[in-house]
Amino acid sequence: MTGFLLRRFFTLIVILFSVPTIVFFVMRLVPADPALVVLGDQASAEAIAAFRQKAGLDQPLFTQYSEFMLDLMHGDLGNSLITGKSISEQIWSVFPDTLALALTALVVGAAVGIPIGVITAVKRNGWIDFSGRVFALLGFSFPSFYLGVLLLLVFSVWLGWFPVIHSMRGDSVGEYLQKLVLPGLSLGLVQAAYVTRLTRSTMIEALSQDYVRTAFAKGLTPYEVFFKHALRNVLVIVITAMGVYTGTILGGAILTETVFNRPGLGKLLIGAIAQRDYNLIQSGLIVFALIIVFVNLLVDLSYGLLDPRVKYA
Amino acid sequence: MREPISYVQTDTTPSRRSTWSLRLGLLVADRGALAGLLIIACIALVALLAPWIAVDPTEQSITQAFAPPSMTHWFGTDEFGRDVLSRVIYGTRPALYVGILSVLVSILLGMPLGILAGYRGGWIDTAVSGFVDIMLSFPSLLLALMVVALVGSSMGVLVFAIGIAHVPIFIRLARSSTLIIRELDYVTASRSFGGRQFHILLRHIFPNAVGPLIVMATLSIAGAIREEAALSFLGLGIQPPEPSWGNLIRDGVTSILDAPWLALIPGLCLTLAVLAFNLLGDSVRDILDPRDLSASALKKGK
Numbered sequence: 001m002t003g004f005l006l007r008r009f010f011t012l013i014v015i016l017f018s019v020p021t022i023v024f025f026v027m028r029l030v031p032a033d034p035a036l037v038v039l040g041d042q043a044s045a046e047a048i049a050a051f052r053q054k055a056g057l058d059q060p061l062f063t064q065y066s067e068f069m070l071d072l073m074h075g076d077l078g079n080s081l082i083t084g085k086s087i088s089e090q091i092w093s094v095f096p097d098t099l100a101l102a103l104t105a106l107v108v109g110a111a112v113g114i115p116i117g118v119i120t121a122v123k124r125n126g127w128i129d130f131s132g133r134v135f136a137l138l139g140f141s142f143p144s145f146y147l148g149v150l151l152l153l154v155f156s157v158w159l160g161w162f163p164v165i166h167s168m169r170g171d172s173v174g175e176y177l178q179k180l181v182l183p184g185l186s187l188g189l190v191q192a193a194y195v196t197r198l199t200r201s202t203m204i205e206a207l208s209q210d211y212v213r214t215a216f217a218k219g220l221t222p223y224e225v226f227f228k229h230a231l232r233n234v235l236v237i238v239i240t241a242m243g244v245y246t247g248t249i250l251g252g253a254i255l256t257e258t259v260f261n262r263p264g265l266g267k268l269l270i271g272a273i274a275q276r277d278y279n280l281i282q283s284g285l286i287v288f289a290l291i292i293v294f295v296n297l298l299v300d301l302s303y304g305l306l307d308p309r310v311k312y313a
Numbered sequence: 314m315r316e317p318i319s320y321v322q323t324d325t326t327p328s329r330r331s332t333w334s335l336r337l338g339l340l341v342a343d344r345g346a347l348a349g350l351l352i353i354a355c356i357a358l359v360a361l362l363a364p365w366i367a368v369d370p371t372e373q374s375i376t377q378a379f380a381p382p383s384m385t386h387w388f389g390t391d392e393f394g395r396d397v398l399s400r401v402i403y404g405t406r407p408a409l410y411v412g413i414l415s416v417l418v419s420i421l422l423g424m425p426l427g428i429l430a431g432y433r434g435g436w437i438d439t440a441v442s443g444f445v446d447i448m449l450s451f452p453s454l455l456l457a458l459m460v461v462a463l464v465g466s467s468m469g470v471l472v473f474a475i476g477i478a479h480v481p482i483f484i485r486l487a488r489s490s491t492l493i494i495r496e497l498d499y500v501t502a503s504r505s506f507g508g509r510q511f512h513i514l515l516r517h518i519f520p521n522a523v524g525p526l527i528v529m530a531t532l533s534i535a536g537a538i539r540e541e542a543a544l545s546f547l548g549l550g551i552q553p554p555e556p557s558w559g560n561l562i563r564d565g566v567t568s569i570l571d572a573p574w575l576a577l578i579p580g581l582c583l584t585l586a587v588l589a590f591n592l593l594g595d596s597v598r599d600i601l602d603p604r605d606l607s608a609s610a611l612k613k614g615k
Contacts, residue, residue, distance in 0.1 A: 015447075030463055137595070141588035143539050145546055146580040149566055153573050164570070244450070251452030255543055259566065270547055273462040281462050285455075292450050 012297060019289045020072055024065055027282045037276045038081050055081060055279075077283040082275050087283045090268060098264040101187065101256065102249050104180050106242065108188025109195050109249075114238065116192070117199020121207065122226055132196060139193020144252045148186035148259035155182060183260045187252045191245060195238060202237045206230040236303075243299035247292050343600065349593030356586055360405040367399035371554045379572045388578050392568060400556035401579050407545075407557040408586055411471050412538040416530050418476025419483050424526070426480075427487025428518055432495055432510075442488070445481040453478035454540055461549045471550055475537045486529050490522035524601040531594035535587045542583050558583040 035048045035057065043051075052058045056067065071078060077087040120132030156164045162182055206212065207230055215225045254266030261267075265287065272280035359366070377394035380386055388397035430441035448456070453475070460474035494500060500517050544550035545559025553560050558579040565576025 026459075026463065137588070137591060141535065141591050142584055143542060143580075143587065145543060146562060146584060149562060149569070149576050149580060152566075153569060153577070157569060157573065247450055247452040247455075251454040254454065254458070255546065258547055269458075270549075273458070273549060285459060288455060289451065296450055 008297070008300060012293070015293050016290070019293065020069065020286050021065075023282055023285050023289070024068055027278055028061065030278060034081055034276075034278050037278075072286075077286075078279050080272075080277050081279050082277045087280055090280070091265065091283065091287055094263045094265055094268055097262060098250075098253055098257070098266065100176075100180055101183055101253055101262070101264060102246070104184030105187035105191055105249050105252070106245065108184055109191030109245065110238070112189065113192035113195025114199050114235075117196045118203055118226065118231060118234070120196070121200045121203035122222075124204065132200070136193045136196045136200075139190050139196070142190060143255075144187055144190040145255035145259050147190060148183065148256055151182045151186050152259065179260075179262070183256045183262055186259070187249060187256045190252065191249060194241075194245065194248070198241055199234055199238055202234045203230060206233050239302065240299055243296045246295040250288055250291065343596045345592045346596030346600070349589045349591075349596065352585060352589035353593065356405050356589070357409065359402055360409050363402050363406065367402040368396050370395060370400040370403040370556050372396075379568070381572070382574060389572065389574050391564060391572070391575055397561075397575060397578060400561055401558070401582055404556045404558040404561060404579060404582065405586075407468065407471075407551050407555070408538050408541060408583070410468065411475060411541040412534045412586075412590075414472045415475035415537045415541075416479065416533045418472060419479035419533065420526070420530060422476070423480045423483025424487045424519075424522075427484040428491045428514055428522070430484070431488035431491030432514060432518065438488070441484060445484050445488075448481040449485070453536065454543055457540055457544060458547075458549065461544060466544070466549050466552065468551065471541055471544065474544075475540050478540070479533050479537065482529060482533065483526075486525055487522055490525055491518050494518050494521050528594055528598040528601060531590055531597060535590035535594065538583070538590065539587050 034055070035051045036043065039047055039051060049058075056064055059067075068078070075088060077091065079085060080087055080090070116132050116135060120129045123129055152164065156162045162178060212225060212230055215229050216222075220229075250266075253264060254270060256262070257264040257267040258270060265284065269281065269284035269288070271277075272284055372395060374390070374394035377386070377390050378392055380390040380394070382389045386396050386398065388401060391397055391400070426441055430438040456478035457471075457474040460477060461470060464470055495518065500513060503513050503517055541550055541557065542559035542562070545557040546563045548560070548563060550559055551557035553564070561579035562576050562583070565572070565574075565579065569576055
């Protein structure tokens with residue numbers, strides 16, 4: 001266990017160090033000069049020089065890099081090139097919104113996907129299985145942003161159950177939760193398709209194992225066998241896959257936030273790309289990457305808790 | 314290190330041709346595959362015939378703005394009075410172009426790397442696999458977004474960006490196929506005859522990795538079409554006035570209160586196209602699975 005933790009910790013340090021490094025140098029490959037992008041083509045030479053000095057762009061590359069890394073270790077991501085505002089503050093102010101959306105989507109995905117996956121595996125090859133597989137195929141094919149548009153059209157525009165505009169400063173808790181429903185559904189239902197397929201195939205495999213036959217043989221009801229024995233083993237695999245799902249959910253959040261005009265990390269990143277605010281783009285990418293790294297770490301560590309057979313040798 | 318995938322064909326069939334024609338028969342007999350193929354054929358046909366069946370998708374007519382669907386404009390018109398049907402028809406072109414070419418890019422970059430890593434092993438394998446593991450934990454949309462954010466967007470950049478984002482999948486696929494195949498007797502035999510490494514890779518390893526490759530390529534086209542639409546929807550892909558299903562949905566959302574059909578129709582086409590490639594890919598996977606081949610052939614009385 002200790003050996004595993006040490007090794008995992010070492011890889012974590014390497015990743016934590018290399019992700020910002022890669023992003024920093026890749027961003028320096030940008031063919032455009034940030035000064036010209038921000039100030040426009042007509043900017044005077046003095047203005048450009050002043051801007052470059054203020055943004056630290058006149059320093060040698062290595063100095064820029066070491067200052068960037070030092071600031072980063074203090075949690076300082078620098079300032080926006082366009083607005084001059086602190087990037088860390090901007091990111092922290094929208095982080096809870098993206099977190100809430102991602103968690104809702106995870107819950108919807110699991111709450112819809114796991115039961116459908118189990119039922120289709122148990123009632124294999126019948127009409128239930130067929131409809132479950134159609135659901136999964138549709139989920140795979142429906143772009144989450146289009147599903148968002150459909151939900152918006154039906155529930156906000158036609159039925160009027162939810163507001164059309166989802167920006168939400170100064171909302172009460174109730175309003176906040178209300179504005180989480182449609183975005184969470186559009187992201188979560190697509191996710192449910194992946195969960196359904198994974199649950200179905202692992203459940204089918206679990207049902208062919210000896211311990212399931214033994215459980216039946218000793219007279220347990222199908223309910224007990226499916227839910228107490230088989231499902232527990234399926235859950236381990238599904239939860240493990242959550243690490244991968246975090247990536248797709250974060251990718252999907254960029255789109256969902258745009259559809260519903262919701263504040264969030266994705267919206268911030270897209271805005272930064274549109275304005276070519278290279279500092280903000282750089283920080284956004286690093287934050288996205290670090291979240292994914294962090295979730296994968298949590299998933300790795302939770303293996304042993306979920307499945308006692310796993311030894312961190 | 315991951316387990317090699319198991320659906321590579323490991324048995325050496327005496328007569329190749331008959332297996333392939335059997336599979337082709339199964340492909341047509343499979344309803345899912347047939348439906349997928351038909352939809353793809355329709356979309357391809359529409360893309361080819363666009364100049365003859367549609368009017369100029371950028372032609373404006375302000376007096377006709379936001380006309381609902383009618384006989385003259387089957388899918389209505391948008392805020393500039395442009396014919397939506399024509400814009401949707403021309404939207405098939407970037408979808409297919411980016412979808413297919415970007416997957417070609419990922420295959421051309423990914424297969425050689427994966428085969429090399431699997432065949433040679435050692436530090437090359439360690440480096441390549443480590444790189445793939447890191448890349449795969451990022452959503453491909455984010456990877457493509459990063460490339461577009463750096464170099465701006467055009468059709469060529471989209472092909473390249475989405476292609477790069479899918480490379481790790483193909484590296485892993487080629488690597489795991491190679492790991493299985495390189496241990497098979499006929500490869501050992503070829504090596505013992507003094508077969509050159511390049512010859513073995515090209516004549517023995519590659520052809521046997523083709524089956525899973527076709528499946529993955531088909532499914533990746535579905536993903537690439539969705540990603541092109543997603544990037545265009547975000548305003549970072551195909552730029553208006555050039556129509557793409559993604560930017561049509563984007564425009565549609567802004568006028569969703571006045572003219573809901575503007576977002577609905579291109580979205581339906583997009584979903585249908587993605588569905589078609591997914592259907593085809595899923596069916597081909599079932600058909601190529603050698604464990605299933607005999608069973609399904611028996612079932613169909615062959």
